């Protein structure tokens with residue numbers, strides 16, 4: 001799959017998506033305005049960081065590697081990691097890695113070529129097929145994509161994602177090749193056009209204002225209203241790492257932002273906070289209903305200094321909040337075929353999930369009737 005030049009119509013200007021009055025109204029939201037969720041969900045995953053090479057250089061990120069040090073996970077390691085995950089009861093293979101690495105790094109391109117791939121996305125398609133063979137459902141977040149790329153990946157993914165981060169132009173998106181709000185929103189729109197259950201979110205504390213956060217959440221809402229494809233919105237706080245010293249946003253800021261997310265988004269969209277990075281217990285009364293992917297076998301390679309809580313801790317968190325803890329699949333319930341839903345309704349699943357994905361799900365007996373309670 002070669003990359004065609006990007007066209008203007010794949011970009012979406014944030015200013016066309018939100019109006020000032022809606023932003024003002026959302027900025028008035030406080031935690032007491034939103035209801036607590038009736039349950040908490042999470043997915044058991046194994047993380048496969050296919051490559052640390054990246055075309056961007058976001059200053060908050062310790063994941064990407066400089067040219068010369070960048071690595072690609074060989075197919076044998078992918079297979080091994082997948083088996084390890086499947087043995088540990090995972091349902092999700094999370095493929096997250098550097099954005100368009102082969103565009104910037106000749107050595108990555110050459111290595112892919114040696115393995116018989118034109119681009120990293122060709123390799124990703126094969127890796128997703130390996131995951132399906134091992135009984136795992138792929139969730140890919142390879143960064144910015146065009147619609148044709150998403151459409152192809154949708155065939156072998158149970159859901160996909162990309163964080164908007166923010167609709168503001170922040171200094172953290174530095175360097176010659178930058179994440180831009182237009183391209184991020186273009187990816188979210190392309191996912192809608194391709195009809196793939198999608199995860200997105202905002203990164204809090206990267207130089208954006210409160211107003212920018214409200215605007216970002218409303219831009220996500222707007223695109224979801226058009227396509228009905230956003231399954232969850234992650235409200236992720238930036239954390240300091242060996243490369244950067246971004247200050248963690250305060251608990252108050254996170255409470256306010258989670259409440260804004262809950263108020264901005266329709267009820268069918270989950271609000272997720274990552275339990276290894278966030279002050280999770282202090283956010284549960286602000287409308288959080290999901291804890292994202294948690295791994296019993298791999299680190300959060302993006303933030304490896306922040307370990308995943310064990311299942312027992314998630315149980316405690318849910319018990320303290322007085323709500324049941326349920327294990328979900330990478331695809332949220334409302335996009336699943338009838339037998340995997342509590343309401344038994346057919347969401348015209350054929351249009352959301354491809355046959356290989358539906359076939360792989362058919363093996364997951366413990367999810368029949370909806371996400372099991374733990």
Ligand SMILES: O=c1nc2n(C[C@H](O)[C@H](O)[C@H](O)CO)c3cc(O)ccc3cc-2c(=O)[nH]1
Pocket residue numbers: 043045047092094139140141160161162163199200232234291292293294299300301302329330331
């Ligand atoms: O371990 C992580 N998982 C991340 N995930 C995985 C996520 O927690 C789950 O895979 C999804 O909730 C699906 O179950 C992301 C997925 C996306 O689609 C977009 C962004 C993220 C960000 C992270 C992350 O920073 N760390």
Ligand SMILES: C[C@H]1O[C@@H](n2cnc3c(N)ncnc32)[C@H](O)[C@@H]1O
Pocket residue numbers: 060061062096162163165202203236237238239240241277302303
């Ligand atoms: C995969 C996602 O990881 C997030 N990400 C990258 N670096 C950090 C950090 N230091 N702290 C928190 N989240 C981060 C971005 O939001 C990216 O989209």
Ligand code: MET
Pocket residue numbers: 054061063096097098099141142143144162163302
């Ligand atoms: C560590 S980020 C991984 C995914 C992709 N590079 C993005 O930023 O969206």
Ligand code: SF4
Pocket residue numbers: 054055056057058061062063064097098099143
């Ligand atoms: S956050 Fe993603 S896009 Fe930005 S530098 Fe890190 S790997 Fe690349």
